[in-house]
Amino acid sequence: MxxxxxxxxxxxxxxxxxxxLYDSGDYFISINRGEVDSSQYWQIVNDPDGIxxxxxxxxxxxxxxxxxxxxxxxxMSNEGRILDIGCGFGWLLKSLNNQWEKFGIEPDxxxxxxxxxxxxxKNMRFEKNIYPENYFDIINMHHVIEHIEDPLNIIxxxxxxxxxxxxxxxxxxxxDSGAARLFGSxxxxxxxxxxxxxxxxxxxxxxxRDFNLKIYKSEYPFFNTRFFSLSNLTSLFDTxxxxxxxxxxxxxxxxxxxx
Numbered sequence: 001m002x003x004x005x006x007x008x009x010x011x012x013x014x015x016x017x018x019x020x021l022y023d024s025g026d027y028f029i030s031i032n033r034g035e036v037d038s039s040q041y042w043q044i045v046n047d048p049d050g051i052x053x054x055x056x057x058x059x060x061x062x063x064x065x066x067x068x069x070x071x072x073x074x075x076m077s078n079e080g081r082i083l084d085i086g087c088g089f090g091w092l093l094k095s096l097n098n099q100w101e102k103f104g105i106e107p108d109x110x111x112x113x114x115x116x117x118x119x120x121x122k123n124m125r126f127e128k129n130i131y132p133e134n135y136f137d138i139i140n141m142h143h144v145i146e147h148i149e150d151p152l153n154i155i156x157x158x159x160x161x162x163x164x165x166x167x168x169x170x171x172x173x174x175x176d177s178g179a180a181r182l183f184g185s186x187x188x189x190x191x192x193x194x195x196x197x198x199x200x201x202x203x204x205x206x207x208x209r210d211f212n213l214k215i216y217k218s219e220y221p222f223f224n225t226r227f228f229s230l231s232n233l234t235s236l237f238d239t240x241x242x243x244x245x246x247x248x249x250x251x252x253x254x255x256x257x258x259x
Contacts, residue, residue, distance in 0.1 A: 080137030090115025
């Protein structure tokens with residue numbers, strides 16, 4: 001797979017790039033952004049609208065954004081082990097019932113130190129042979145795969161450590177969504193320089209199927225979120241600015257591991 005330079009994404013039609021996945025059979029577009037330091041991801045950042053945010057103060061906002069995942073996991077009656085890959089401050093794990101044996105992995109040292117209050121934490125990137133085979137009942141990977149240079153090996157390793165019929169919850173942006181097609185290089189999720197692997201809805205379905213991870217539920221959170229507002233809807237008419245949040249930008253798949 002050839003990497004596309006970030007400047008090429010800015011000058012080329014994003015839709016053309018994403019549509020090329022149909023012809024190539026690839027699962028994602030790989031973006032070469034040079035050296036990218038994602039170790040400070042959970043610290044102070046500037047969002048696509050130019051607003052400076054301190055993520056450590058956003059626990060309530062974060063939990064509201066992932067409440068559909070928390071509620072789903074807490075509705076399950078089975079006890080077992082859960083791993084949150086890229087767990088940040090550990091807030092999702094903190095919100096789960098204590099019936100779960102909780103594990104987290106997070107490369108940001110400050111975030112992982114806080115997460116260690118709520119789970120068994122490893123301060124590192126997710127890679128091969130950290131955990132035993134068939135070890136976890138649930139693995140959550142919420143908006144992580146787009147930050148990874150080699151998603152195929154990561155999914156293969158997830159499959160190895162996930163129990164047969166274990167559950168994978170995986171979320172990522174759709175870079176072929178309606179807003180992405182309308183706004184092109186001004187699509188807000190291109191703004192994050194740590195987004196280096198760009199998936200579409202179709203290619204995510206395809207990669208999960210090809211790894212025998214059966215999708216049994218999907219969500220495209222928007223209408224029940226803080227992003228569903230008149231301001232964001234009317235901003236769709238101004239394609240000269242950064243795109244607003246919109247339905248289909250985020251996609252979440254709930255999968256079962258078929259060995």
